[in-house]
Amino acid sequence: METYADLIECEDVLLFANAAITSTGQREFHSTAGDQRLSLDFLHRYIQGNYPDLYAATLALDINDHNAALIIANLLSGAEGDGGLIARRLDRMSPPRVYRLFQRLRGAGVNNRRTRALIRDWLAGRPDLAFDAVKYRTQLKSAVRHAHLRLPGELGDFLFAPFSRARYDTPLLEAWRRAHYDKSALYELPYTVAEGFAARHGISRAVFLERIAPQLTRLERLRLAESAQAGGLDTEADLAAMPLVRLASYVLSLRADVRTRRRAELVGALRAAAARAAGARAGTWGSVAAVLDDSFSSFGSPVKRRRPLAVALACHFLLEALAGDYRGRWLSLRTDPLQARPSGPTPLGQRVIDALEHRPGLLVIVSDGWDNAPPGLAGEVLRVWRRKLDLAGEVGIVHVNPVYDAGQFDVRRLSPMVPTVGIRDAEDLPALVELARFAEGRAGLGDLRAYLEDRAAAR
Template sequence: METVADLAAAEDVLLFVNAAIASTGQREFHSDVDAQRWSLEFLHEYMLVNYRDLYAATLTLSVNDRNAATIILRLLQTGRDVSPAQRALEGRLIAKALRALPTNRVYRLFTALRRERVNNRRTRAIMREWLSERPDLTFDAIKYRSAFRDAVRHAHLRVDDLPHTSGDAAGELAAVLFNWRSTGRFRTPQFETWRRAHFDRRAVFELPYTVAEGFAAKHRITRVEFLEKIAPQMTRGERLRLQRSAARVGATGVASDFTDLSRMPLTRLAAFVLALPVVVRESRRAELAGALRAAALRVVGPRAGTWGSVAAVLDDSYSSSGSSEKRRRPLVVALASHFLLEALATEYRPLWLSGDVDPLMARARGVTALGDRILDGLESRPELLIVVSDGWDNAPVGMAAAVLRVWEERIDPARSTTVAHLNPVFDAAGLQVRRLSPSTPTVGIRDAENLPELVAFARFATGRTGIAELRAHITAQVDRWLAEEAPCAA
């Protein structure tokens, strides 16, 4: 039988997991950046001190990149008194998590380790392993030069010990990192182009876009000229991301034909769509909707059409506009979740708070009248009701909680309809993602791609599950995660 202490321990862990998924330490609609960061720092410290093994295991639970890097940093800072078995497990979790993180985030973490003077043997081994697995050290050397150089020094690493860097290649890599001004010409074409770009503005336009951008200011190249001439070096994703800013400054060579939209990750694609002017969304409706559906189907795979009847209450109220740092993020998650649930369900009914029926035209406006829309969703008695909202029910305040309480206690005590609330916003003041009602499971969400796993995880978020069951679930997730082939971020 679970004790009060067991239930409280489970609640502690769930508080942290939800925060680590939803919060990136940036300003939200209802809380500023300082409140977000202070709350996150407190939760990280509390988890590390009280539940270290579960703290490490949360790397497997879809926590966002910012919090994954923080977890790794804190584990490496405090490993002195950890048992050998726990240290070995943490090492495996950290190594795999690093492979999945974006490259810039890993180099930023390595810089933080150096700044905090974390230089134990385990840290150096993990850094050496990650650097040894990099697919293109030439590109890393010119794009992340100072961070790469500091990582090599901090890990006590010899450049010629890295793969594919023996002999002349190792010498040129070391020269770029430590003494490029005294080296003269390089045999490696990318190194030579990078060297020339320091004094020859023509060479700037032969570099990859992300490397060339740093040289544009040095040579006082206007934004129009830079975007026009660097366009051939851009990737498809860079073209899509930059075409609006290019149009604003009058650069016409960056335009994309939208043919590769379906290759974009679902949540990122939803953000791209919502950033487009309404007239563009209208004129390219078929392409955009097709791309979103294709991205959703890639995520769900064989689970397509297996969830039975699903109703979704999707928040497009004014607060879904997010903040200056996270523009439209709650609305982006709602739009991406719409297409994902459409792919998962056998029968699907979307209910936007605004009453709109065209998801591609979604925009943030109006009050958060969750109660009425939850009633509409429950009316058809679906097998699953998903609410994607920041939880600030204000029209009227508390109606959603009252509706859910009456439904669960009087109308559907057998719980034939499963209700889950997915919240993309961390409430810093409450140290949690805001809940709709005490009996309705609420979990944080950052990317819609994680929705299926989060819905399954939501059963632990009702306050009725103790730490033993939660620990068993997380342990099983760790075993599955470590057994999978590790992804490698570009």
């Protein structure tokens, strides 16, 4: 039998999970960066203080790297958390984020044995530490000092006395040394390092991009796509391999006429990325309808430009891949998702009515929850649907929200009648629909603990 305290604990942990999935401490459309950081800091302190074991276990969920780094820093400052789970989460984080975490730990004076062991093991597991020494030289040097490590061979000299050797046997380290006086050597270096040398040597941008092309990562090629076209670089193969939301953000950054001209390429890439994300689940979800928010607030903020709209666009293509029968409805009544843009009010209520008209097996609402045309209509529609028209719950309804509401310490909800979960990456949508059963009250604290344990074991 679940006690009242168990229900409160379950709700608190789900509230924190929503925040940890969506918020990155940056400015949003309705709240400043300061509001976001203050609200998020309170939640971390509250959950860690009251539910330390569950706080650590949330590392097994698909929370974003910003919050994962905060959790790991807080756990290492004390004596909590599973060292294996922390190490596995570090392996899933981007190297720059991990190095920033190590610098944060050094600045906070967290230098216990477990911290030093984690830094040592993570560095030992890096596939090419010479690459890190060149690309993240300052951060790697800081981590080595903090963990009291001695790097073997040339790496130690390269980090702390780079010009003490007349030559390095490691090709990448030698290329870095030669690039100081030899223009041709810089094209053997990572793009971000080579860029600085190119400016020092006065190499034109067009020549530099053309010759550095083999060194570019997929993300770098995507970021440089517009200027790369002038340099003769082909980015088509890279698009289909990108994560869905990142690809959607790229598509939305293009002018409308460019999207029209490259329509076949862009739609093909989005569908290929969606099919990859759907995997074996493709076509198994039956009848699915979606209400997709492209109102003006889907612009996000200058630092998270069009992020909510990119999540909606990515979810549209993923749901299309997952469903046997799919209908997507944009708030603007736009029929071409490739031409989506942030504009107009948020008439969620009317679009929910339209989506429910055909009684789909599942309705997914992708929105920041600011229903304002008229205010509150969506919540009333959902209340009447649940209490009057669909008492048996034949239509599953899930609201996924990509924006953290700092004032409410949660993502904004449309109605207590339907579950709301935070979302950051579209690939997490199937897992979030599963997580929604806890928010809906169909599963209790025991089930939630078992779910977290299963996720941790699978990582």
